Amino acid sequence: MTVRTRFAPSPTGLLHVGGARTALFNWIYAKKHGGTFVLRIEDTDHSRNTEQAKQVILDGLHWLGLDWDEGPQKGGNHGPYYQSERGAIYEEYLSRLEKGGHLYEDNGAIRFRSPREKVFVDDEICGKIEFDLTNPGTHPDLTLRRPDGSWIFHFVSVVDDIEMKISHVIRGEDHLSNTPKHIELYRALGAEPPRFAHMPLILNRDGSKMSKRDEGAALGTYPEAGYVPEAVRNYLCLLGWSPKENREIISTEEVVALFELGNINRRNAAFDLDKCFWINGQYLLSMDLARYAELAVPFLEKAGITWPTWNALEKVLSIVKPKVKLLKDLPEWVGYFFNEEFSFDEAAVAKSLTGPLAVERLSALRDAYSALAIWDLASLESALKETAAKIGVKTGELVHPARVAASGRGIGPGLYEMLEILGKQRTLARFEKGIIKALGTSA
RNA sequence: GACCCUAUCGUCCAGUGGCCUAGGACACUCCCCUUUCACGGGAGUAACACGGGUUCGAAUCCCGUUAGGGUCGCCA
16 A cells, blocks of 8 residues: 555644644655655634744744655645645545435535444554444534535545545554544545544643643744754654663664554553753754754854854863753853853852852962963873862862853853863953952952 | 543653563763763662452453543534
8 A cells, every 4th residue: 555644734824733743643644654744734713824824833843854845835645735726626526425315404504414423444454443323412414605605614624634645644642533424424435434543642741731831832933942853853752652672762764664553552641841852952063063062052152152263162161061952051051161251150150159258269260270281181180189288178068169260150061171162361360350359349 | 400521659751461570861960080060971869540340360451430631512
């Protein structure tokens, strides 16, 4: 069988992570079976159907790396791929139902007369489920078209899936209960229903339904925060599915190889941004420096940071890279390398750069460092340790004032790496300023 | 309310009748890396919703209860 999957979002103004995950699994399934992944925009609701809202979806999928084989911007033999442009096709299918005697009018709307039978949904994820549709009271007839001529989701979705030869409908479990009615439509149209796979939904940490306002709900916030697409893909795959063997970090290629619809967990999953954050850090950590720097640039530029040479930038990024988990935090981590007017974190100053002790220690270190002939990691470290021993303090008690004086903050890359890059002149000047700062606070 | 789905650490997953005194990851706590840190290493806290069965044996199968989610739209 030729596998054709689809993602069929409606343009609501954002791409929800739940939708992104649905798209991802459809994409993976198509890839795994050498099939086709179709993107179709369900924009039958004209009131909220804006160009911008459509763009959000396309942008989100592009960013996640989920390229579609057929759809907007791409074309294909089963278009158009916007439902708003498919009216003629719907008319034709509607008249087919009409001829078959399946329709009736109700207050100007057109409804589908259910055969009133028991319908089995044989779901790839949920298994075989029986629905008893014999009672019209509990399972009312589907409306297909409104009095104003606009189309209802259930009908156009089925028509499009037939027309676009979709073989596997992989979608959220919120559609499960309507699926038997869709199957009735397929039958009335003389079409073979596709395979269905209903995925559990994504919930908030507390188990409540995830709404668009919740943190992490909109995919658009991920690139802004400095998540990388492969990390988000990795996280999303782990939500309801697992490669077994207790693996957490797994490439999309491997997921494609290992993926099975039947292995998708049936429970709803709570969305845990903490873990996504951690995974992002893992990807950032192992990323090669060239790409890392490339990704970093927009975040640095946005913060108004400039650098003398690309080489200098890469050098700074390389020592900071293992510790930063979100690209958007980068300016905070590297700004002071490129600007003498960097700000000071007051809490860090209060802790390590205040009072006569700080003055004494920093002065001692300044003296030792100004006497250094060679400015490298090893000499920086040994000079600091010797100084610490000489004045009888622990190394940490020199490290902290030095760090705050040199960078303005209490956390950062390794101190010696930092000072090496800063260079002797700038380091000593910053120590000098730090001493004055500490003197000022000691009064 | 009716119908459908689900039920393992706080969270995500592993576990498909004996290997489970339940494993991994995130988070949290502590220790180490005699330098911080959201790097790294180690340790720890912490769960089979409840009640009945079936079975020599159940987290795993069955029934019920409870809880959560979904659907029942002229929203998608």
